Amino acid sequence: MKIFLDTANVGEIKEGVALGVVDGVTTNPSLIAKEKRPFRPLIEEICSIVPGDVSLEVVATDFEGMVKEGEELAQVATNAVVKCPLTKDGLKAVKYLSGKGIRVNQTLCFSPTQALLSAKAGAFYISPFLGRLDDIAHVGMDLIRDICEIYRVQGYRTQVLAASIRNPLHVVDAAKAGAHVATMPFAVLEQLMKHPLTDIGLKKFLDDWAKLGEKI
Numbered sequence: 001m002k003i004f005l006d007t008a009n010v011g012e013i014k015e016g017v018a019l020g021v022v023d024g025v026t027t028n029p030s031l032i033a034k035e036k037r038p039f040r041p042l043i044e045e046i047c048s049i050v051p052g053d054v055s056l057e058v059v060a061t062d063f064e065g066m067v068k069e070g071e072e073l074a075q076v077a078t079n080a081v082v083k084c085p086l087t088k089d090g091l092k093a094v095k096y097l098s099g100k101g102i103r104v105n106q107t108l109c110f111s112p113t114q115a116l117l118s119a120k121a122g123a124f125y126i127s128p129f130l131g132r133l134d135d136i137a138h139v140g141m142d143l144i145r146d147i148c149e150i151y152r153v154q155g156y157r158t159q160v161l162a163a164s165i166r167n168p169l170h171v172v173d174a175a176k177a178g179a180h181v182a183t184m185p186f187a188v189l190e191q192l193m194k195h196p197l198t199d200i201g202l203k204k205f206l207d208d209w210a211k212l213g214e215k216i
């Protein structure tokens with residue numbers, strides 16, 4: 001499973017990429033707005049730092065507007081992936097843009113039927129939002145499992161990008177379900193690395209070594 005950072009913060013992205021475990025980045029209008037930086041230089045910088053795909057979201061809601069913005073965003077860099085919402089016009093835009101060879105991440109997916117239509121339209125990625133379903137007492141992970149099964153059984157090549165991840169268990173369960181990608185905030189990536197027994201064990205090793213008084 002690939003690991004993407006769900007952020008538009010250049011500092012976080014640089015740190016994640018330097019770790020060597022970040023394969024890509026997803027952004028959305030809320031994440032971009034948080035950075036309070038001019039849009040175009042920001043997305044160009046992000047695309048230049050990241051080795052893999054960077055999702056850049058349209059803000060138009062009509063078909064023509066999404067296509068126009070999508071074509072512009074796709075020009076930003078070769079690793080740019082256009083993000084379109086899962087609406088009627090969004091589906092039409094996915095069909096059109098993928099027909100032009102532009103890769104699309106279809107976002108704001110909350111049901112298996114939406115995911116089925118998105119795959120039929122030719123989406124490169126589908127983004128089911130786990131955490132936001134959990135927030136309203138629906139089991140978000142069931143959606144990931146359903147979509148993975150449907151795509152596998154039906155032979156769709158659209159990649160399942162588990163989004164709205166809030167904690168390490170979401171990452172573990174998405175990996176078990178067969179999601180191709182999990183996108184997460186930097187804080188969750190940090191949580192994935194941490195274990196108290198690692199810290200305790202390392203301290204004991206170093207204390208014992210210090211008592212010995214040797215050098216490597």
Ligand code: G3P
Nearest residue numbers: 006028131132163164165
């Ligand atoms: O980028 C889309 C998604 O990951 C947003 O997550 O935490 O705002 O629901 P969240």
